[in-house]
Each structure stands twice: as C-alpha cells, then as structure tokens.
Amino acid sequence: MHHAAYVFDAYGTLFDVHAAVRRHAGEIGPDGQLLSEIWRAKQLEYSWVRTLMGSYADFWQLTEQALDFALRKVPSADPALRTKLLEAYWRLDCYPEVPAVLKALKASGAKLAILSNGSPEMLAAAVKSAALDQILDDVFSVDQVKRFKTDPSVYDMVVTNWRLYPGAVSFQSSNRWDVAGATKFGFRTVWINRTNQPDEYRDFPPGLILPSLEGLLAGV
Structure with missing residues (x-):
C-alpha cells in the first residue's frame, strides 16, 4: 500500500547503532558487543527518565553519559577509546x-x-x-x-x-x-x-x- x-x-x-563499537572491535576486545548493548540501553533509558522528569538534555549529551557508564560497567574495555567511539557515532x-x-x-x-x-x-x-x-x-x-x-x-x-x-x-x-x-x-x-x-x-x-x-x- x-x-x-x-x-x-x-x-x-x-x-x-552498533557500528561504532564494531569499527573498533579489535581494540575493545571480547566484550565489545556487551559494551555496545549497555551503551544503547542506557542512552534510551536516560531519554525516557529525562522526559518523565521534565529535565531535557540533548541526545548527544545522553550518548556521552551512556558511554561513560558502559565503560565503567565493562572494565575490560579501555576507557581511552572513549573519544574514538564517540567520533565513530557521528558516521554510523x-x-x-x-x-x-x-x-x-x-x-x-x-x-x-x-x-x-x-x-x-x-x-x-x-x-x-x-x-x-x-x-x-x-x-x-x-x-x-x-x-x-x-x-x-x-x-x-x-x-x-x-x-x-x-x-x-x-x-x-x-x-x-x-x-x-x-x-x-x-x-x-x-x-x-x-x-x-x-x-x-x-x-x-x-x-x-x-x-x-x-x-x-x-x-x-
């Protein structure tokens, strides 16, 4: 129709959305998929919570905050990759x-x-x-x-x-x-x-x- x-x-x-982590999979190591899934889940969770609270921050800020959480949650992933992963998100x-x-x-x-x-x-x-x-x-x-x-x-x-x-x-x-x-x-x-x-x-x-x-x- x-x-x-x-x-x-x-x-x-x-x-x-998982292309950013996949692009640097070799450097991240075996927990790359887990890192990507946590990053995405938190990014969305933050969007819902902020809308319910009436406290808007744009999606890029939520994307950064979600990655910071994911990197802390997955200690095998090198936090020094933060900049590379965020840059990759601009060219999914x-x-x-x-x-x-x-x-x-x-x-x-x-x-x-x-x-x-x-x-x-x-x-x-x-x-x-x-x-x-x-x-x-x-x-x-x-x-x-x-x-x-x-x-x-x-x-x-x-x-x-x-x-x-x-x-x-x-x-x-x-x-x-x-x-x-x-x-x-x-x-x-x-x-x-x-x-x-x-x-x-x-x-x-x-x-x-x-x-x-x-x-x-x-x-x-």
Whole structure:
C-alpha cells in the first residue's frame, strides 16, 4: 500500500547503532558487543527518565553519559577509546538496503523524513555520511520540542509541519516501544524487526512487521 509520506526513525532503523563499537572491535576486545548493548540501553533509558522528569538534555549529551557508564560497567574495555567511539557515532553505517529503498519511495512521489531522538547536529552528520541528504525532505529532531519519544509532541511535529492527518503517514522504526508510541498517536506503523525480537506492547500493535525496509517496496 502506497502512502503520501514515509517517516523513519534514525538509530537502529536507518543507521546501525552498533557500528561504532564494531569499527573498533579489535581494540575493545571480547566484550565489545556487551559494551555496545549497555551503551544503547542506557542512552534510551536516560531519554525516557529525562522526559518523565521534565529535565531535557540533548541526545548527544545522553550518548556521552551512556558511554561513560558502559565503560565503567565493562572494565575490560579501555576507557581511552572513549573519544574514538564517540567520533565513530557521528558516521554510523546505514543498513545496506536503505539508500535504494529511500530512492524508490522518493521516485514514487512520497515525502520522506527522519523523526529521531538525535540532536540536529548528530542527524545532519549521519545523513550526510550516508549520502541521504538529497533524498530526504525533512529531518525532525526532538530538540524542537525538548522531549523524547514516546511523548506525543514528538510525533505531532510531522503532522503539524506537513499538514497531514496521522493516518496518511507510514512510520517505520526498529524500536518496538517507538512503534507503540507512534501507533497510539495514529500513524500507520511498520516495525522493522531486524533481530527477530519477541513482540511486546500488544495493545498498540504495528500495522506491519518486516525484517528490513525492503518490504516497503511491495506496494510501490
């Protein structure tokens, strides 16, 4: 089914959040995957806690704080790698199918955007690094509303800016909690379940579950 607008979460959906650690896996040692998982989990936890507290700090600050925690939690990882890991986060790899899928959706006449927790600077760097800057119509950062997903004000940025009803928007995310928030808001949601995670938030089900973004082209 073709939609007027396709909106994508950035981290985990378009960009591989574990690419930063993988790039320096040889220096980190055997606990690299553990370090990356703790880093990601804490980054998200901090976003939820700060939104609930009403104490916003941008996603880059949370990314730094989360890495500091992960490095303390995984003592086998050399803390001297902190700078390298943070630098790598600015140039995360996009998943292999991303450029072709976005180009095909764009060619079909749809509007395309990112809607992300990321700071404007982080997102601009990631988009440019993956050469997606010529394909996307907009990049929406939560920095505009100073609240993180799944706060409804985040999803509202898209419909307010584009003057669309929520049902006209197909929203894609690899994060099941993000899909739940977007479903509740009224978007048509697609869960990109890249790592075959079990379902949750069953009272807010996705409209579609796909293993990658390639399945979006079936209706184009």
